[in-house]
Amino acid sequence: MTEHFQITLNGKLVETDIDSRALLIEVVRDCGAKGAHIGCLTGDCGACSLEVDGRLAKSCLVLAVSAAGREVVTIEGSRDAIARELQSAFVACNGFQCGYCTSGMIMVAIALLRANPSPTEAEIRNAISGNLCRCTGYEDIVRAIASAADALRGRTFERNT
């Protein structure tokens, strides 16, 4: 069965007919946001992490029809200062190898740094514990997020003084 479907995806209104069985990750990818990845479809790996109405979600656990009318942001639409700082820190710290988990990791890190600009290492490890990485052993991801947080705080400090 197909349904007419409408969301705002990375700032653009998208209208399409979708299979009513489809998951949000599948529809988002079909609409061109291929930066969100499918790793398990059971909510275990977090490669499909994105934002729905400003809240972090594992989009393989969301039926697309239930997200109708909402605002969805994937890695492609994440362009604020936090996202950019995280992206350069992931490059500088070797925070990825194959890159498959990276967009999900960065989406989680964006949500973390918005809520907590000065996370401890334990808080960072907790925040990304729902996301699996098979390449790095996490250390360089944790370092990347901490270093982005440092840089962002430094910038805030500069602005305030």
Place this chain on the structure above:
Amino acid sequence: MPHSLEGSAKGPVSGERGGWVGKSVRKKDAHRFVTGAADYAADLIRPGTLYVSLLRSPHPHALIREIDIAQASRAPGVVAVMTGAGIRALTRSMPTRVPRERFPGPTDVWCLAVEEVIYVGQPMVAVVAERQADAEAAKSLIRIEYELLDPVLEAQAGAESISPTARREWSTNVVFQDKIRQGDVDAAMSGAHCVVSGSMRFGSGTSAPMECRCYVADWNARSGRLTLEGTMQQPHPTRWLLSQALDLPETSIRVVAPSMGGTFGLKMVGHPEEVIVSVLSRHLERPVAFLEGRDECFLANAREQLHEFQIGAQADGKIIAFRDFVRADVGAIGAGGGWLMAFVTPTVFPTVYDIPNVAVDSQVVTTNKPPWQGVRGYGKETANVVMERAVELISAELGMDPLEVRRRNLVPGSGFPHRLPSGLNVDSGDYEGALDQLGGLFESERWMARKATPNGGRGIGIGYAFELTPEGASFPGSMPSGFETSMVTLDPTGTVRVATSVTSPGSGNETGIAQLVADVFGLHPDRVTVTQGDTDITPFGGGNTSSRSLMFGGVASVLAARDLRDRIAICAATLLQADPGKMEFTRGKIAVSGEPDRSLAFEQAVATIYTQAYSTAKDVELPLQVTRTYRSGNVRHTPDEWGRISSYPSFPYAVHAAVVEVDTQTGCVSVLDYAAVHDCGVVVNPGLVEGQFKGAVAMGIGAALWEELLHDIDGSTRTTRLKSYVLPRSTDLPNFRIGHRCTPSPFNPLGVKGAGESGFGGAMAAIANAIADALGEQGRKLARIPCKPEVILDLLEGGQP
């Protein structure tokens, strides 16, 4: 010759100007991966592509009596339903690597089961539909009648002559048996001061990359040409396989591997789906995609082995004898080479130790479980775990410090090259130096003090382990048997293109190759583009296996680049009125040695060759494109006086220290601290190599503690999700302190050894030793990996798990 083709082992880098080798250059195209712009296989599926879903066998061993596809064929969205009988009319069987001279067979493997199924999960019927969900839904409408046959689900029983066989036509389940002998083990054991025996059973494990497999085939009926895009770390061998299975010349097949979301061995050649999508696309004349589900990704066994070992030593701690019997359950025989891992394990003994008397017997048994698929470690990890447990046990028996026993038995730095009993020729190493270096990195005294403090039911354990990880597998009879090829091209504007047969699974070897080639020309690595994973563009080679990318593909690239540099030097020398042997390539310029003012831009020399081919550059051989292959000088396929060959050229090693805390109430283990010293010879990109090593350690910790594929008594895989096959998460791991040493390989022109697998086996062994240490006397009975809570609780209760 102005430039030597063989770099010296001691100073392989300093010979080249520019000095990018040895620097942690950022990964090429890194921004694409952090912005979501990298294309993985599933991202390339075009509109109009059909999807295939596979109905897999629910039985471990059965005859297929009848298949009724009528209802499924009429289901919504379904375009075609293909059975094994249908496939047989359209393809040939897939080539296998099982040695016919040892195993009588037959070993014909079809991409869809024909008449007989031999494991739960074997593809039987392919449903093709406009949408993935339609294909999946239609599978429930297929009716199949089976005649159940006795399955073989356990290797020991399967090896007996009275056992039923895993395939009806087979006369035995024993695929392979081998004996490795050095010295006289019986005599040495009976003369030893003390002898200890033990066993170790390894559960099945898998690589579980974050990206599951995906293949997209597109048959172009107008040109009669097939393109297969997907998760393939060995594009050329896949083209070879398709050529045979589809009965098409290689020129009619293009295999393309885009960015890969990890593989760790899983995405090697030989999966039935590579053929299924290809034949369906040719048959239906439309693109066909297979997207593997995570549950299907777990139909990939490996590592399931039982070892029974014995070790004997003199009173002074000198180990004089070691013997091991290893039986591997390699599951069903497929077209892949995963079962070869069982063949590799025995060849690694006795790892880093100099033991005069060694006997290893091995038996490889096929059963009705899913076939083995390649996984990091490739069989070497289990040998290292067994060796390190044996050393711990003999140390305890001797009442000596296990580190001291290790020290007394390490192959000395002066003892290289060192021949292992299997014939492998260990190139170089500094094991004792690594052990000393680990002492500076790991705070053993702090942890010994913490261990001595009573801690309410939580036992601290400290474990050490060496690992020897042979790399660069070059097996006789394999396609290919261990060489890689690179083609380097200089374009008119002076950009450098490298097309190489090695592929990158995400490890960053393309960046390392760019650094190596940049140094040859004295250019910035950004001016070097590296193309991989396309059989129409890249020369022939094996791809990405056995940490071969830089030690083979890197060397081939450097050899080709040096040939080109010699040509550029001829032209530059003419323009500068100097001797071609005195040209120095540095910082984008070519200068006369010792006269930096007499120089010209690199691109000027290149442009002159393109534009003045009949005058200034008439002595320069054209085109500015050179293809070179590298074969290792440390691989020997002609048997030595003991009949042994040597199929691995490179021997990185590491020594690890781990601290664990065991909760004696729950059996749960936490890893508190980790340090290791790693030596893979000359390091091209330290950041990328350290990343690989830390990833391997993380994977080894997972394999030692949590990761295990479980099978029900009917042979079905019970661990079908990441909830039941438990990978390490960010909160499960500590930070790792890594030290590096460098003993260049004297056999490799760049001095490099393989990097990528090292860390895995050592971590498994160090964690096992740490747990045994935490459990004290009970720990000596540790005989099961992974050390899941139930294994530890059984040990604490005095049972034999």
